[in-house]
Amino acid sequence: MGHLGNMKEEYRDLLSRLDAGSVTFPEPEAPAARAAWRELLEIYYTPEDAKLACCIPARPSRLDQIARRTDLPLTALEARLDGMCDKGLVMDLVHPMTGEVRYYLAPPVVGFFEFSMMRTHQDYPKQRLAELLDAYAHQDRTFADEVFGGETVVGRALVREELLGEEDLPEVLDWQRATTIISEARTVGVGICYCRHLAEHLDRACDAPQEICLSLDAGADFMIRRDCARPIERSEALEMLDAARQAKLVQIADNVRKRPAYICNCCGCCCGQLQGINEFDLPAVNPSGFVPQVEDQICRGCSRCSRSCPITAISMVARRVEGRLANELRPVIDLERCIGCGVCAQECRKRALRMVQRSEPAYVPANVVERVARMAIERGRLAQLIYETGAGRSTRFMNNLLQVLTNLPVANRVLASEQVRSRFLRFALGIIKDPTA
Ligand code: SF4
Ligand code: SF4
Ligand code: SF4
Structure with a gap:
């Protein structure tokens, strides 16, 4: 990042904190993309928001855990975080049974880029945002390389189930079927397609339906609470899946097997993920089996x-x-x-x-922790992720992370251990035999 010298300290720290997320907000080289990047940063984040964002650990955290890293009283902190949730910068994840709230700093994608354009309130200058997001993502390939340049990406394609032959059907697993994913979801929300909405502001949207972005479970709870989606019945969501197929849209889900947070219905012309393939020749979408x-x-x-x-x-x-x-x-x-x-x-x-x-189906991470860990390792950022979690060795997050890391193929484990100079982690990964030696 060669041009950060004349940037406010809060923003420099924020960029470093975002580096611990699944997708970062890198500075591009091309002048037009770089100017857009800088303006986007200032539209999304006030310096105060940026400062507070740096206090949010990389794992979903309770209010009191964040409070320990700030000098704000709990009520003031809660109000500030609530405002950042409304802006799509922070996600408040509410446990469906206990009601416990945990806060998570949203990455640019899937995160504040989408939430800002999908939110029905006019609290952002959407026309300007659309121009800047377009310049940032397309005047330079830095961001595309960041999102789509690793083996693990954010989305996976779903095959059209109705096309599969009788002999293949028993082999199709539940997490590969869009209909099962919808039928098993606790909550479903539908929002405006970010990509086509953005294209509409630039006068180049196709005529595919816009209110068709499906969010699920915790993702849907957040989207509905923050006016980025409206709740729908599962039956309506299944009808939307069908309408999307009729409109020749590609169904792309969260790239995890367990509890995917969304199913997108995407066109080759406007969709950011498919543009990653069409425009930048990157393996931007994990193929279906x-x-x-x-x-x-x-x-x-x-x-x-x-x-x-x-x-x-x-x-x-x-x-x-x-x-x-x-x-x-x-x-x-x-x-x-x-x-x-x-x-x-x-x-x-x-x-x-x-x-x-497919003779050799692509690997799909089991859950979000595995996807985030794999993305961090492939992009050389595992140390940053572990440091920014602010978690001790014994927390549930670290246990989950360690479980994921120890189950990785040997090559990934070696890569992980090279990125983290921790004898404990290297011991856990089986790279060294004695953590105390
Ligand atoms: S769409 Fe036409 S070219 Fe393609 S497989 Fe069918 S018949 Fe052949
Ligand atoms: S990516 Fe193209 S070739 Fe492959 S299944 Fe989809 S439409 Fe067919
Ligand atoms: S990824 Fe697809 S459905 Fe989702 S916002 Fe983009 S085009 Fe719309």
């Missing part, structure tokens, strides 16, 4: 599938087809690029594309 397979004899070479793929993973190639005299066009699928959404198979009127199991 399925890929399309072409039935050469049924295919008529019409190219509908190729035109419908939201990430241009299908090329039409002239080739010899068994039993035909002349070369014919057939789709060739780039399996490295394909995210297994099934839009192409849905669009094929001849039913010549079948969604089949």
